Amino acid sequence: MNLFTSTVGRKILMAVTGLLLIGFITVHLLGNLSIFWGADAINAYAKHLHDLGLLVWVFRLVMLCLFAIHITFGVQLYLENRAANSEDYAIQKTLVTTFSAKTMVFTGLIILAFLLYHLLHFTVQVTNPAISATNLPLVDGHLDVFSMVVLSFQKVFIAVIYIVALIALFLHLSHGLQSWVQTLGWSTGPSQDKVTAVGKILAIVYGLAYIAIPLFILARIVK
Amino acid sequence: MNLTLHVWRQKGPQDKGKLVTYPAPNVDSDMSFLEMLDEINDELIRKGEDPIAFDHDCREGICGMCSQVVNGRPHGHQERTTVCQLHMRQFNDGDEIFVEPWRAKAFPIQKDLIVDRSSMDVIMQAGGYVSCHTGGVPDGNTFPIPKKVADYAMDAAECIGCGACIAACPNSSAMLFTSAKVAQLAALPQGKPEARKRVQAMTKALLDEGFGNCTNHYECEAACPKGISVKFIAKLNREYLKSMIPSSTAEPV
Numbered sequence: 001m002n003l004f005t006s007t008v009g010r011k012i013l014m015a016v017t018g019l020l021l022i023g024f025i026t027v028h029l030l031g032n033l034s035i036f037w038g039a040d041a042i043n044a045y046a047k048h049l050h051d052l053g054l055l056v057w058v059f060r061l062v063m064l065c066l067f068a069i070h071i072t073f074g075v076q077l078y079l080e081n082r083a084a085n086s087e088d089y090a091i092q093k094t095l096v097t098t099f100s101a102k103t104m105v106f107t108g109l110i111i112l113a114f115l116l117y118h119l120l121h122f123t124v125q126v127t128n129p130a131i132s133a134t135n136l137p138l139v140d141g142h143l144d145v146f147s148m149v150v151l152s153f154q155k156v157f158i159a160v161i162y163i164v165a166l167i168a169l170f171l172h173l174s175h176g177l178q179s180w181v182q183t184l185g186w187s188t189g190p191s192q193d194k195v196t197a198v199g200k201i202l203a204i205v206y207g208l209a210y211i212a213i214p215l216f217i218l219a220r221i222v223k
Numbered sequence: 224m225n226l227t228l229h230v231w232r233q234k235g236p237q238d239k240g241k242l243v244t245y246p247a248p249n250v251d252s253d254m255s256f257l258e259m260l261d262e263i264n265d266e267l268i269r270k271g272e273d274p275i276a277f278d279h280d281c282r283e284g285i286c287g288m289c290s291q292v293v294n295g296r297p298h299g300h301q302e303r304t305t306v307c308q309l310h311m312r313q314f315n316d317g318d319e320i321f322v323e324p325w326r327a328k329a330f331p332i333q334k335d336l337i338v339d340r341s342s343m344d345v346i347m348q349a350g351g352y353v354s355c356h357t358g359g360v361p362d363g364n365t366f367p368i369p370k371k372v373a374d375y376a377m378d379a380a381e382c383i384g385c386g387a388c389i390a391a392c393p394n395s396s397a398m399l400f401t402s403a404k405v406a407q408l409a410a411l412p413q414g415k416p417e418a419r420k421r422v423q424a425m426t427k428a429l430l431d432e433g434f435g436n437c438t439n440h441y442e443c444e445a446a447c448p449k450g451i452s453v454k455f456i457a458k459l460n461r462e463y464l465k466s467m468i469p470s471s472t473a474e475p476v
Contacts, residue, residue, distance in 0.1 A: 007398075007436045008426050008463040077436045081394035084435030086326045090229065090242055095297030095445035097393060099285070104337035179439045182453065185461030 010073045015180035017070040022177065025169075029209055035222060036212075039139070039146035046133075061134040071112060078105040083222060099172040101179075107172040114165030121152070128152060155216035162214040170207030174200050224250040224316045228263065229273055229408060231323045233332050240332065242304075242321070245458035250323035251333065252312040256446075257282060257289065259311055276335040281437035283447065284308040287383030290330065290390070291336050292323040297446045305448045325386050329433040340386050342432035346397060349428035350421035353413045368415050381449040391446030396436030397472040399443035402424050402459035403451050409462050419466035 018064035031049075034041040049056065055177035108166070117127070131151040133143040153159045178199025179189050187195065216222045226247040233240030240265035250259050253337040257279050277473060280288040283304040291306045293299035314320065322336065330338040368376075382403035389397050405422050408414030414421070430436070444453045 002423070002427075003467070006423075006426060006463075007396075007430045008422075008460055009467075011437065012460070012464065014275035020448065023388075044317075055283075055316050066325070077438065081396070081435035083434055084328050084395040086328050086330075086395070089292055089295050089326060090293030092320050095296070095391070095442055097442050101438070101440050182439050183460055185457045185459075185464060187454060187457040189452045192453070192457075212264055215391070 004172045007102060010077060013069055013131055014073055014077070015183035016144060017066045018176050021070060022173070024066075025206065032213055033209065035146065035149060036216075039144075042146050042149070043064050043139060043142060043144065050143075057168040061207070067115070071108065074105060074108055098175065100119050100175040103171060104175055106170040110165060114168070116162065118165075121158070122148070122153075128155075128158070133190050138202065149213075150217050150223060153214040154220075154223075156218065158220040159214040166210045166214075169210065170203055173206055174203035177202050177206075224252055224311060224318075224365065226311075228261075228315070228317045228319045229319065230333055232261065232334070232453060234276070235323075235334060236331055252310070254310040254311045255282070255307055256291075256311065257291065257307050260265060273346055276324070276333075276337050278337050279307055282307040285383060287385035290325050290338060290340070290385055290387070292321075292325065292390055293319050294375040294380040297325065297390040298385075298448050303448055303450050305383075308448075320458050325390035327389050327392075329395065329397070330389065335440050338386075340384075342434065343384055343389075343397065345387060345432050346401055346428045347404065350417070351408070354417060355413065357413075366382050366412055369413065376407045376410040378449065379403045379410070382407075382447075382451050385448065387446045387448055388421065388443035388451070389434065389444040391440060392435065392437075392439050394438055396443075397429050397432075397434040397438045398437035398449065398456050398459070399451055399453065401429050402453075402455040404406075405462055406455040406458040409458065418435065418462060421471070422466050426459070426463065 003013065027058040031045050032042075034045045052059075093101075103106050121127045125148075126135055129135055131148055133145050136144045138144065139147075153162070176199075178192075178196045181195045181199075182192055213222075224247075228245045228247050229242045230245060231240060232243045245263055247259065247263060250262070254262070257277070260275060260277060267274045278288045278290050280286040282289075284307060286320045287305075289298070289305055291298070293306060293309070297375060298304060298306045299313070301309050301313050324330075324332050324336045324438075325338045329342040334339050380403070382400060384400065386397075386400070388399035389395055392398075405418075405425060408421060409418045439453075441453050444451065
């Protein structure tokens with residue numbers, strides 16, 4: 001089917017899967033920010049998610065498909081585009097493109113590496129078993145996610161990994177949060193400038209809100 | 224003006240090619256960039272050397288033949304200007320100027336600054352036309368086309384097909400060129416019946432010819448000597464989405 005092989009078809013797929021992934025990180029961020037409302041808030045949120053049962057697995061399957069499509073085509077397009085270039089100009093000059101647009105594949109792969117680590121760390125809980133929620137004492141009969149997160153981010157090494165990955169996420173978003181509008185054909189020229197500005201501001205908001213979690217814990221503001 | 228040129232010299236498609244330095248003393252600031260090269264070539268011919276090969280035709284910025292990357296920018300640093308309309312007064316005495324051909328896998332270098340751009344013709348042949356008898360010049364207002372639509376189509380039709388968009392694109396994509404043709408025809412009644420087929424065929428040809436994919440860098444728009452807007456790429460994307468919706472009346476894609 002040409003949606004998966006054509007140049008515009010794959011561009012649209014990148015935009016649609018990217019948008020859905022933005023939807024995910026939005027919900028994920030809102031849920032995680034509950035940590036600033038204290039241990040009870042985030043533990044209740046975690047319990048709520050666990051109680052979804054089968055739905056959790058449906059959700060995980062959908063996420064897997066979205067990531068698979070987004071990453072496969074992202075890498076494929078990058079390789080094709082590299083192959084379409086001949087040698088560099090003696091003076092390599094760009095006029096309007098941004099650092100974030102030029103590094104999408106690299107920030108994307110950093111995010112992928114981080115995603116795998118993040119799942120091993122907080123979902124499978126094998127990277128730091130001593131402070132994993134499954135090994136910490138239960139609080140009111142359910143897992144103490146709050147302590148796991150706080151004890152993790154008090155370790156400089158872990159907090160730095162998260163902050164670096166979240167900077168990559170910020171860069172990835174500052175292109176992605178506006179680029180989809182053009183891809184889906186909703187830009188009319190001048191409107192894209194406004195969309196770009198809003199997209200970049202949103203990327204800063206997402207970046208700061210996400211980074212605040214490990215940073216505030218590392219700084220012992222949340223404990 | 225006293226300038227130093229670094230020009231890409233390449234004997235043929237198989238040759239490796241390299242930058243060769245030429246001093247350019249006594250350049251008149253009223254010369255165009257190509258006239259300045261003519262002078263250098265005159266000197267080279269007198270010395271019995273091979274002159275610098277470059278494409279040119281109208282020298283008034285409308286034919287799309289001239290194709291040189293000057294100091295890293297297709298057609299040089301002056302906005303909305305082809306290199307034939309770039310004048311030496313835009314440079315300063317003592318400047319070093321790098322002159323290179325368009326660079327993309329789909330544009331094999333023939334000699335020096337000349338590249339083969341037939342890959343763009345293949346995209347045009349895939350759908351950049353209407354299959355109907357146009358006859359003689361129609362009377363004014365035979366087709367009711369609103370002014371706004373006519374202007375929009377005319378803006379897209381400004382594309383001279385020089386290939387600067389491809390030379391500037393970090394992905395060597397021909398999407399701006401293709402979108403200008405798709406948008407121009409899709410906006411007008413004559414182009415509508417084949418709109419679905421056209422957008423599919425032209426974007427397929429783009430990839431088949433070895434151009435890259437568009438990833439919204441917008442370098443093309445910034446480099447275009449005619450200021451073709453990337454809004455036409457958004458239009459192409461819309462046309463593409465429309466072409467995927469099954470229709471009982473339109474021709475099969």
